Amino acid sequence: MFNLNFTICRLQNVPSFDVTSKDIVNGRLSDIKFMSGDFGIEGGQDISPEVSWTGTPSDTKSFVVTLYDPDAPTGSGFWHWAVYNILATVNKLPQDAGNKDNSKLPSKAIQLPNDARTKKYIGAAPPKGHGVHHYFLTVWALNVETVAIPEDSTPAFLGFTMFGHVLARGVLNFEVEVK
Secondary structure (H helix, E strand, O other): OOOOOHHHHOOOOOOEOEEEOOOEEOOEEOOHHHEOOOOOOOOOOOOOOOEEEEOOOOOOOEEEEEEEEOOOOOOOOEEEEEEEEEEOOOOEEOOOOOOOOOOOOOOOOEEOOOOOOOOOOOOEOOOOOOOOEEEEEEEEEEOOOOOOOOOOOOHHHHHHHHHHHEEEEEEEEEEEOOO
16 A cells, blocks of 8 residues: 655654544445546545544644545645544544535534535546555644634645644545546
């Protein structure tokens, strides 16, 4: 399995915690519905997987959840999903929390536009024949209650803004290939 080297990415070295999902099994999505129908995957429904986390630092004040594909043929990867200002009392997001109407997000959580500039989860959709893409579903524990950025910011700007506030992170990896 691909191993993202955080030193190369220049992310700070912080403790880790456990991130799990009943919808991601053995490094694979459990159902095609989590892939992107918007990007042409037949059977894809752009439904975000359930995600939960444990073992976070006791001084956590909020969480951020992101989904990133560094293998997208863009020169900068592709941000599929970003949710920030998740209260510290929350330890999971239900399946389809990334829907367009935000009806399943926890109170006060904000969903940013992804790299397709839609405020929702966009499922995996590697171009046919492009090879294996590696996805990183990351939960970030922060030492601030809110990240004060505009609600139309990019996930990359969110990452830049929260950089000095990360206490710990947990990563759940999965792979997708469309042949």
